[in-house]
Amino acid sequence: MKNIVFLMIFFGFAFSAKNLTAIPRPEHPRPQFMRDNWINLNGPWNFTFDFDQSGLEKGWHKNPVDFNQTIIVPFCPESKLSGVELTDKLIPGIWYHREVTIPDDWTNKRIFLHFGAVDYDCRAWINGELAGRHYGGGVSFEFEITPYLKKGANSIIVCAFDDVKSGMQPLGKQTPYLYDPNVWSTHYMRTTGIWQTVWLEARSNNYxxxxxxxxxxxxxxxxxxxxxxxxxxxxxxxxxxxxxxxxxxxxxxxxxxxxxxxxxxxxxxxxxxxxxxxxxxxxxxxxxxxxxxxxxxxxxGLRKIHIEGNRLFLNNKPLYLRFVLDQGFYPDGLWTAPDDKELKADIERSMAVGFNGARLHQKIFEERFHYWADKLGYLTMGEFYDFGMQWENAQCIFNHEREWREIVLRDYNHPSIIAWTPFNETIAGAKKDMEIHRRAIVNIVDLTHALDQTRPVHSVSGFVQVCTDIYSDHNYHQDAELLKKNYAKLTPDSNWNQDYTAGAGLAVDYEGQPFWVAEYSGTFWDVEETIPEDPEKWGYGKGIRTEIDNKLKANRWVKTPIKPTVETIEDAIEQQTQVILSHPYISGFCFCQLTDVEGEVNGVYTYDRKLKFDGNRMKEIFMAPAAIMKSN
Missing domain, CATH: 2.60.40.10 (Immunoglobulins)
Known part of the structure; x- marks a missing residue:
């Protein structure tokens, strides 16, 4: 540790190894590829919004005189932890500025500026010189800044453009609309600009x-x-x-x-x-x-994941997926965990109620989450955040392929990741142009296999899968009998398909791969307010689908008019889960979901991570024996 450089200079405030608590997210952001010489740049930066994206024309990259506000990096400006919390406007552009002095013992070293993630189009200037540009809001990247540095204070200016309405960039669950929980449905508050750790690293001339x-x-x-x-x-x-x-x-x-x-x-x-x-x-x-x-x-980790027929194997032993959907949102940080302990704690919360892994849903999780999954023995599927993209557009497909390649290469070494999921519920693209949709999926699957021959590809979670190593279905039937009826004819030789969700002519027949129910249940339960007519909170349940807002045409599931109890909700979850566990040809499930997220209240835990149900009963439900594990 003696060679680790923690000296931080924040606008006249010095932070040293004795005062690390003053730096938000002070831990090394890349525990699977660590050098000793690094500087954490998290903390207060000057910044300004660029609502008309005119900053380049105004020369802000050379003269940041209008950067008169302060933001706490790595938290996005929509979050409470950033100190800004701007939620009632879209932020198409944001600029950041700070100064840093390079330590004397880094002389003759090559210096790199790292970003854990910046959403979406990021450029960085060092002392007015462009160091690099990166497209992609979920993955890590770096720029070498050695040629632009000088002795003394060095100016770092970062610009991020984020057009959430373009259809050309992935959003995941970020809403392209202004704040209104009544019309967001399954979309939540946006994350703009820097949202993971920024840091400097010194390397030798050859590295x-x-x-x-x-x-x-x-x-x-x-x-x-x-x-x-x-x-x-x-x-x-x-x-x-x-x-x-x-x-x-x-x-x-x-x-x-x-x-x-x-x-x-x-x-x-x-x-x-x-x-x-x-x-x-x-x-x-x-x-x-x-x-x-x-x-x-x-x-x-020395481990093996492979497929034989309709079965998954881990280290040559049959594997059953007892997964939960994890969307990775935090009340005060949005996409950014408030601290490293919370990353670990979410995994521990999941395991405490019987899950052995998670679908990391519509978000690229940070490297330290994967580190804790590796340490704790928590299985995951790495998923792209593809919602918001117009698949009939070639530029959109290119943007997906470019960033997906970076993601697979970055996270390849994590033993906890057992499969890749480059798409989720791609029915909209399929309906617009099935041939383009088919080619896009085949190309991404082929690319993923080329980059990683050690893991299966779960091409599309639910709906139009085209080609896949693991076949999945999403089913939110609340009635266990309807759920059971849907899978009654499922066998490895049945040519079962998803006409009921994907629509006739779009569903792809099941071909005997490992089959799992990758989303189910999602039953509404709000521990704070159980009035069924409450329009601001929702979950799946016995109800009707109704149009809430004519302008945005956002449909929502309305709760049952019969007021339930926590026991009846637990009973429903048990009955739904038993249908899946008792099926002799289903290899796993993914319960929706780990925590409530904003107005969607169907988690095992509340948004602020309080357990909503009897934890012991939940564990018994999700860890009950699976029929497929009893077969030869």
Whole structure:
């Protein structure tokens, strides 16, 4: 720790290692690829809104004189934790400014500016010079800023443009409308601009760009694919494998050659699983003339996920998915967790009521969430936030492919991620142009397989799946008998399809893959207000679908007029879940959802993370035996 640089300069306020609590989200944002020399840039920045996107013409990237407000990074301006909380206007543009002094011991180092995520079109200037531009609101990126730095204070200016009405960029569950919970339905408050940690990192002249760590359970080894900034003779790439207590197990040295895998054998291997999430530590080094010029700390889990017929297997043992839908929203931070403890706590809350994993729904979760999932043995499916995109437009498809590639590569090494889900409920695109829709999905599935041969692709969660390794259905029937009737004819040879949701001619026949119910239940229960006529809160239930707002044509599910009790809601959830668990050909479920989100009150927990039901009963419901696990 002695080499870690935490010196922070915020407009005259000095923050040191003794005062880390003053820095929001002070932890290292990338625990699976850590260098010692880094500076956290979270905290107060000057900023200004750019409602007409005229800042470039006005030269704000060179002269930030109008940046007269303060925002707390990494929280978005719509959130309470940012200190701004602007929710009654769309924010098409926002500019940030702060100064930083580079430490003297970083002299002769290459300096990189990192962003955990910025929504959506981000540019950064250092001392008035453009350092780089990145498109994509969910994934991490970096710019090298070495050529633009000077001694003393350096100006960093960041601009983010976010056009939520364009249809060309993904939104996930962010609403493109102004604040009105009555018409949002399944959309929630937006996240504009910076929403994850911003940080600086120092590297040597030649450095390790990335290391893909492929677990090979059947041969008790890891296969590494390192990428270097330069391939130089006389420089050695050394890999040290350590156990969870950081005791050295073995070391392997190789030359710097792109594309040549490095094999790391593991004697007496311990596998990663939910029951025993064992993680091996790695130390990657570049060595020149017996001197370490670059060092990265990492970790990985030795685990295998594969498919045989209609069954999923983890480490060659049958796997049943007891998942919950997690949308990753926080009352005060929106897409950003208020602190690292909350990332861990959400996983612990989920596991406490019987879930073994989650669909990370319509949001790219930050790397520290995956870190905690790895540590705690929590299975996940990585999902793109594709809502809001017009799939008939080629630019839209290109934007999806570009960012999805970055996501898969960034999160490849996390053992907790067992499948990729690049789309969700793509019925709108299919209805507009089925052929374009089909090609877009096939291309993304092929790209995902090319980037990652170790995981199955769950191409589209629910509805028009076109081609997929894992077949899924979304079913919100509240009546367990109707739910049971829907799956009565489902067998691996049945050619079952989803005409009832996707519409005749669009549904794709089931072909015997692992089948799971990727969304169900979602039963309304508001612990604070159970008046069924309350128009501001909703959930699925015995009711009617009604048009609430003619202008926006937003449909909502209305609660049952019969006032339920917490016991009747628990009974309904148990009956629905038992239908799925008792089916001999269903490989798992995903309950909707972990927490309430704003006006959608169908979580196991409230939006502020209070348990709504009997926790022990919930655990019994979700952990009850599954019929498919009893079959050979």
């Amino acid at each position: 390790i760009q990335s290391v893909k760590i492929k677990p090979d359970v059947d041969n008790s080894r890891f296969i590494l694919e390192p990428v270097f900034d330069k391939t130089e003779k006389g420089v050695i790439f050394q890999t040290t494998l350590l156990n969870e207590d950081n005791v050295v197990i073995s070391a392997v040295s190789s030359e710097l050659i792109h594309g040549i895998p490095v094999i790391v054998d593991v004697q007496n291997a311990k596998l990663w699983s939910p029951d025993n999430p064992y993680l091996y530590n790695f130390k990657f080094e570049l060595i020149e003339n017996n001197e370490v010029i670059d060092q990265v700390k990492s970790y990985a």
